[in-house]
Amino acid sequence: MKNMRWFVPSLTLAALMATGCFLISGQFLIHFDLGNVNVVASGVDGVGVDLNTVKDYSKHKDNLKDLADIAILGTFVNTGVNDIDVEVWLVDEATPSLTTPGAVMAGGVRAWGPFKLKAGTSHTITWDESAVLFGAGKAPLLAQIKGDGIFTLYALTQSGAYAFQINNGKLIAVIDVAAS
Amino acid sequence: MKRTVLVLCVALSLIATVAGAATVGIGAFGGVGIPIIQDDTGRGTMFGVRAPVSLIPLVTVEPYFLSSNGSSKDQDLGGVTITRSGIDVTGFGATAMLTMGGPVSFYPFAGIGSHKLKRDGIEETRTAYSFGIGIGISPVPKFTLHIRGEIDAAVKDQTSRKWAAATVGLSYSLLKFPPTP
Numbered sequence: 001m002k003n004m005r006w007f008v009p010s011l012t013l014a015a016l017m018a019t020g021c022f023l024i025s026g027q028f029l030i031h032f033d034l035g036n037v038n039v040v041a042s043g044v045d046g047v048g049v050d051l052n053t054v055k056d057y058s059k060h061k062d063n064l065k066d067l068a069d070i071a072i073l074g075t076f077v078n079t080g081v082n083d084i085d086v087e088v089w090l091v092d093e094a095t096p097s098l099t100t101p102g103a104v105m106a107g108g109v110r111a112w113g114p115f116k117l118k119a120g121t122s123h124t125i126t127w128d129e130s131a132v133l134f135g136a137g138k139a140p141l142l143a144q145i146k147g148d149g150i151f152t153l154y155a156l157t158q159s160g161a162y163a164f165q166i167n168n169g170k171l172i173a174v175i176d177v178a179a180s
Numbered sequence: 181m182k183r184t185v186l187v188l189c190v191a192l193s194l195i196a197t198v199a200g201a202a203t204v205g206i207g208a209f210g211g212v213g214i215p216i217i218q219d220d221t222g223r224g225t226m227f228g229v230r231a232p233v234s235l236i237p238l239v240t241v242e243p244y245f246l247s248s249n250g251s252s253k254d255q256d257l258g259g260v261t262i263t264r265s266g267i268d269v270t271g272f273g274a275t276a277m278l279t280m281g282g283p284v285s286f287y288p289f290a291g292i293g294s295h296k297l298k299r300d301g302i303e304e305t306r307t308a309y310s311f312g313i314g315i316g317i318s319p320v321p322k323f324t325l326h327i328r329g330e331i332d333a334a335v336k337d338q339t340s341r342k343w344a345a346a347t348v349g350l351s352y353s354l355l356k357f358p359p360t361p
Contacts, residue, residue: 068220131264180338
């Protein structure tokens with residue numbers, strides 16, 4: 001019976017140990033402005049991303065453990081005559097150098113999409129809509145974010161003649177941070 | 181992990197039951213969970229049921245089921261407001277409380293459970309740990325009003341999502357073992 005009085009404190013201690021340094025962990029939002037992306041003549045448009053310019057990223061980079069959430073936001077405008085499936089590809093390069101979809105797909109991985117957009121329409125994508133379009137692209141993006149934080153994102157569509165814009169684009173990431 | 185938590189919850193309840201005279205109750209609770217350092221989810225409203233198994237006068241083990249609906253979170257990015265749906269949580273587990281007895285009692289508690297976190301783009305089950313302190317007020321026999329403050333941590337690898345929660349609940353003592361004549 002007397003041993004039972006240690007039960008709650010022991011369980012509390014086990015909880016504290018199991019959660020590690022949970023009191024100094026958290027989920028922090030970082031964002032990077034992608035600006036305006038303009039894809040013409042069935043080509044690609046790329047934006048160089050340097051997360052080291054983002055204050056909260058630099059502050060927490062050493063203790064970054066995971067990506068809790070991620071999204072690409074902006075107003076997507078289909079300026080072409082065909083319905084399109086917009087994709088964003090990740091390439092491990094500091095500044096955009098590729099000019100064709102084939103080159104991007106050969107040298108990178110799809111990070112986001114496809115996002116369907118009918119001809120002649122525009123849509124401002126929400127955080128909820130965008131977050132579900134990452135899927136398997138989360139892992140390579142996490143690797144980049146846990147690495148040097150420098151990479152390039154390309155917007156493209158894989159088939160047909162197309163032209164589109166992404167206005168006021170933003171890369172949103174919620175990073176999981178915990179003291180080591 | 182989910183199975184381990186379930187087995188642990190049952191074991192905790194059995195410890196209290198077989199260790200001596202016990203009471204078994206049923207109760208419900210509701211409250212709010214405030215995210216701690218979570219930039220992507222808002223305050224949650226929670227409710228659930230509990231089944232306190234008391235080993236009088238010291239230890240009460242309380243299996244629980246809870247459901248929480250997280251509210252949306254707005255973030256302002258340079259004049260543009262973006263919104264993310266809150267995280268909904270459902271889960272079960274068991275809480276162990278160091279109860280002192282009496283019409284008014286303060287008790288520390290700690291718990292373990294399996295909680296599912298869900299929203300668009302996220303669905304994962306985590307082991308959850310909780311600890312806190314509660315006040316039990318029993319104005320009439322068999323009924324107890326519980327007011328609790330606690331920290332809940334849903335753990336994934338080296339990180340966790342945490343909430344500071346405040347709940348109010350009411351429990352009713354159903355059975356006593358062995359029965360009193």
